[in-house]
Amino acid sequence: MKAYQVVEQGKPLQENELETPSPSGKEVLLKTVACGVCHSDVHIHDGYFDLGGGMQLPMPLTEPLTMGHEIFGEVVSFGDEVSEIKEGEKYVAYPWIGCGNCDLCNNDKEHFCAANKNLGINVAGGFGDHVLVPDAKYLFNAGDTPDYLSGSYACRGLTAFSALKKAEPFPHNNSLVIISAGGLGLLALKIAKAAYNINPIVVDINDEKLEVAKKTGASEIINSTQEGAAEKLLELT
Ligand SMILES: [Zn+2]
Ligand SMILES: [Zn+2]
Structure with a gap:
């Protein structure tokens, strides 16, 4: 071989x-x-x-x-x-x-x-x-x-899923906030939809990535570099 x-x-x-x-x-x-x-x-x-x-x-x-x-x-x-x-x-x-x-x-x-x-x-x-x-x-x-x-999925998939498992339970969409819309964050978003049937909030510093998160099913997207980001997050949750 x-x-x-x-x-x-x-x-x-x-x-x-x-x-x-x-x-x-x-x-x-x-x-x-x-x-x-x-x-x-x-x-x-x-x-x-x-x-x-x-x-x-x-x-x-x-x-x-x-x-x-x-x-x-x-x-x-x-x-x-x-x-x-x-x-x-x-x-x-x-x-x-x-x-x-x-x-x-x-x-x-x-x-x-x-x-x-x-x-x-x-x-x-x-x-x-x-x-x-x-x-x-x-x-x-x-x-x-x-x-x-x-x-x-045996690596990045388990990484995202194990983080979600630790954060359970998720009674409604806004009970889960995913920080970062990179590879792992977007995968966590997909798993949240598939395994828990919820559309979480996604936070990132990059609008382009946040748009992808929105298209992938985020209920709300927040750019944490924007003023009032923390207040908006508190309001939503
Ligand atoms: Zn052993
Ligand atoms: Zn790996």
Whole structure:
């Protein structure tokens, strides 16, 4: 198989020919259909998260690493303990995988596991033509989402959805204010409509983005650089 790997942080990815993994037990081998490039990939590649003000959070990795955690792929083979999927089916691979053997992992919180094996971060991900997923339980049907977008729902989609979950409940439209109409904010807006059937208020500093939010279903848009923005928000809520 072919993979584009980080061989040294900050340096260009290197095209490498690797042995294609052969799945055993619960493992599933996907042929990569599409893999998103996340902003985190930039930081992982750099070797640190830029925290602003010259501060850096180091992000050491085991090199060489095949990055890519927004994976959409087609099942090509699987181990003998897998029965619920078929070859040729396409799935999103949930990348936030834990050790499988600690309190967090045993209590449905494996995304917090400290001994994690996140696809594309700790172990090989989707910047290669095949990805080994440790268990079919990490595969999700993408419905009619376009192939090139599907994988990103496992990252930006979950980021937006988890923020909404923390802010529940939403008894009416104006009980939710989304600050920022960027990629995550607009996605949160779409999820708010689809999952909670509400049209939230959206705040941003950019009128163009706010117009997109309005078209996407915001009940009200507020430019926070305008005078009286806070008063308007208080009035609406
Ligand atoms: Zn990501
Ligand atoms: Zn664990």
